[in-house]
Amino acid sequence: MKPPHLLLLEDEVPLAKILQESLQKRGFTVTHAPDGQQGLELFRRQPFDICVVDVMLPLLDGFSFVREIRKVDGQVPVLFLTAKSQTQDLVQGYASGGNDYLKKPFTLEELVLRLHELLRRQPPKENLSETLLVGRYTFLPQKQELWLDKKLHAKLSYRESELLLLLVQHRHQVLERKTVLLQLWGDDGFFQARTMDVFLTKLRKHLREDPSVEILNIRGVGYKLLA
Incomplete structure (x- = not known):
């Protein structure tokens, strides 16, 4: 089976490197973008199976990125990484088109579990x-x-x-x-x-x-x- 292709949007380079290497060891193909604008360009050029998106990104924030990709793909699951957990922030995340969120700091095991659950819940096209x-x-x-x-x-x-x-x-x-x-x-x-x-x-x-x-x-x- 083809490994799921994951788009990772994270501007903290050390964290992004750790996540990319760790997720690849766990069976994902990972493409990294350090800002929302570059992530959007990547998304428009090729299909992805799932996206992990930091909320606070340069050039184009995570919420805005997801609103843009939802104009062309209403199905790809999106997991937000965020330091926020207030109700209004969660509402904004879901309203923009996100499927789930994970509050920093988090464990790699929890992230992988959430990703597999999102992929499992995908409805038939x-x-x-x-x-x-x-x-x-x-x-x-x-x-x-x-x-x-x-x-x-x-x-x-x-x-x-x-x-x-x-x-x-x-x-x-x-x-x-x-x-x-x-x-x-x-x-x-x-x-x-x-x-x-x-x-x-x-x-x-x-x-x-x-x-x-x-x-x-x-x-x-x-x-x-x-x-």
Whole structure:
């Protein structure tokens, strides 16, 4: 099996060298970029299976880098390396299109575990190429677009698109809160739950033009999409 190709964006050269050598010993092919702009140029030239991105980068910060790559690839998993852990910082990271975060300092074992988990959770590509009807809306997961009456209604963030896809795949069924958190965030802790609430609020605003479409809270259990 071809080893996963990882793009590492880290401006601390000694740390980057250690990570690159260690990850290569553990079966990854690693390409390193010391700033966000160089990383973006590399990403546009070749495909990567996963990205590890430091938040504080020169020229183009990590959040901005991910927002740019999400314009062309809504699927590649992204793990942020950050010294921050406040709820608002996590929300910003997920909103930009990140899948997970790891707070510095961290162990190599934890990093490798998170990377394998993100790769394992990758949905089949064919699931993202569908055109899905949600009431009067047309949802294009691959393009992260929501159309209404043949007009582009909303350009969804990567995380909004992931969450809506999961709800649509389980429409008219109760989707457990813990299941959503573990599948999309890999963690059902307090910060992730608060972050998910933010994205559910955003989705409800996008869908409010059609009264027949509702995301119900099933108290103490989870959610149900009616459409």
